[in-house]
Amino acid sequence: MKKQTLLFAISIFASGISHQTSGQTPDSVIIKKISDEIFTSGQVYKNEEYLCKKIGSRLTGSAGAEKAVNWTHDIMKSYGFDTVYLQEVMVPHWVRGEKEIGKAINSLSGSETMLNITALGGSVGTVAQGVSAEIVEVKDYDELKKLGEKGVKGKIVFYNHPFDVTMILPFSMYGEAVKYRSTGASEAARLGAVASIVRSMTNYVDDFPHTGALRYLDSLPKIPACAISTLDAEWLSDALKKDSKTKFYLKMSCQDLPEMKSYNVIGEIKGSQHPEEIIVVGGHLDSWDLAEGAHDDGTGVMQSIEVLRTLKKIGVKPKRTIRAVMFMNEENGLRGGKEYAKQAELKKEKHILAVESDAGGFTPRGFSTDMPTATKDKILKWKDLFYPYGAYDFTRNGGGADISPLKKQGVPLMELTPDNQRYFIIHHTARDTFEQVNERELEMGSVVMTIMIYLASEYGL
């Protein structure tokens, strides 16, 4: 019975009946095939396990990153995509060095308390013997400015800026607070600080420090910068209330090594009718080094490969060219994304859509967009097809970081929007492991991404 309906519907599809978004139409049949394939024979979870457990962390320039390049290349080859290739890109090569040491020293008793810290990505190290200075705590840049050079010079600035948990979306909290991680070191250095500490970027209070990139502002001295776990941030804040002369000792041996060669990894299925129109689906292959880069962004790259694998497996010959791109170096440089856009421009490629998955492999909620209204209106016509999978929200703005350099070429951008209430437990921490990934949630995201890419390929934009 089921089989009969399916064959009937496929024959309608093959006869080229025009697009409808409701009822027993070709689209709904293909969508069901996509969904069934991923739920019953999906490879995304198994691949994610391999990436996390056999390869592990993939900091740009590391052996892990190189392994991941080769493995994703080989796996896409094994799936029989039309073309699989590496795109060379020069990348920064920052290394963490030895485990960082951070401790608070009571000015009265001299007692020392070890704290959970981690160097921020891109930070310079301390001198070999470490740096030690009084701490000055600020909640934000306003407080920093009020202190001025007089209050900051020679000290270590401690940005204790909690996430605003009254916001509904953790990504909004992150967006509001992350400047203290990004440019806090430079702003502290501007006033003569010798190092900076930032409260970890999370709405949870726990023992895990969250790394992440900093950005040194030109012409300002580069000072060492670390993140401290939220629990220890609260402890340190209390300690300072009791002993305002508390010192902080920081030792980090992180450093920038010379730039090196790395790669974006690209797999492609050629369009059968409009091969010159390209749709990109991607995530970033690099990760931070503290764990396995499971949700950030193993899930995104594995989902992107799954999109192509699924379409090929169920026999869809996409009308337009579909490209899975594993971008290198999103976390500390975005070089992969920039190089990809540069090459696209040089080759005068026509990208009609770029979709990123880089917000965790959680259950999908919708897609955010960054595109002209007319293009978005076309996509909104497909909205009902996503509703059964719980992807209902197309209201948010934004594409992904890796695809953002395509924007100036006028490429419509999109990002998968998963539920992110659990994201900042693990984001950029030692907790970002395979065990945090739920199989069905990951598959649900893969399904809606595949549907989106299928529709864009079928109908254009």
Next chain:
Amino acid sequence: MKKQTLLFAISIFASGISHQTSGQTPDSVIIKKISDEIFTSGQVYKNEEYLCKKIGSRLTGSAGAEKAVNWTHDIMKSYGFDTVYLQEVMVPHWVRGEKEIGKAINSLSGSETMLNITALGGSVGTVAQGVSAEIVEVKDYDELKKLGEKGVKGKIVFYNHPFDVTMILPFSMYGEAVKYRSTGASEAARLGAVASIVRSMTNYVDDFPHTGALRYLDSLPKIPACAISTLDAEWLSDALKKDSKTKFYLKMSCQDLPEMKSYNVIGEIKGSQHPEEIIVVGGHLDSWDLAEGAHDDGTGVMQSIEVLRTLKKIGVKPKRTIRAVMFMNEENGLRGGKEYAKQAELKKEKHILAVESDAGGFTPRGFSTDMPTATKDKILKWKDLFYPYGAYDFTRNGGGADISPLKKQGVPLMELTPDNQRYFIIHHTARDTFEQVNERELEMGSVVMTIMIYLASEYGL
């Protein structure tokens, strides 16, 4: 600035301006206060921890259930609800007895393999020395019927019916498969089986057996029935392919003890304008005995208390009476729900809405409903107020089990619909612990429940 806006808006509210569902209206201000209170000072996660870790499992009739009755009574008292009381109800008292033993015995070598099983709630035990018989595997009732008495008599029926993972919602998979747990024993007994085994009710393949209630059909012999983990179900199915005479040994000492007295626990805030109109918000206090009943249904009862606590804390005086009800005995009898409805009818109480949370403390997706169209239309007018919290879906049908006996009195029913992709990892297993509950997800559910109850109280239905 923020404070000023708030005061301004509150003064509008106090002046009694009529209901609007958009813009800076009284509703949006109250909703923000609800949200802020729960996200910044919420007690629901802390209470859930106490319930799980200090009280633990709460099988009807157990010491845990009694402790939970007393503690929830006391905590609602401590929050200063207008009335807090116990509602007596006679409940079944099934006990599991000693850890069950289930093993497969190879007919050729005699080798024994221990399997992960658990008695189904309500099952009779085996005789003291256990029962041993050949196994006959069926996928469904059709296969069972085909075997007939000849194929089944004297044997142990093994229902190996996997969840249909092509369905999008795990609750749909559960709905399709659960009959083999509920009435599989009786259907097997009808054909002369001596015991039954059911593949655990989950879409995941792992080592955890899932308990749950069975229902013996009248006039058929009661045979012992257990659930087997999905991993062991697959192992057993393989074993049977190799050795069709494989025997199963089952020993269970579960039994029904005499019925006993227990309680629903009820906390109430009296309506300021229409005290005779009652809104119920509830979950079930009892749980299975294998873990802590964290998601099933600790989260639901703790959320229900949180609704009243929050409204009281932010100074809302509800126009209608709001009642948090902790129902006893949902899992194996529904006696609490039935008694509550019976008393409501006897006292001629007018319930205008009953809302249950019994689908896990995950991030909210919407509300399912079971009510007349005209009533639902009123609720749909509030829909946009829930959208920012990710509760977008009001399309599903159904209320909760505990409130279902109110239906014949015409009470409109509703249930919180959380995301349930992770639910059947833990449902009715040893994994249903506090550690599986995410603080923010639980709070998000509490927020949308509180908003719903607030609106119903404010505007009636």
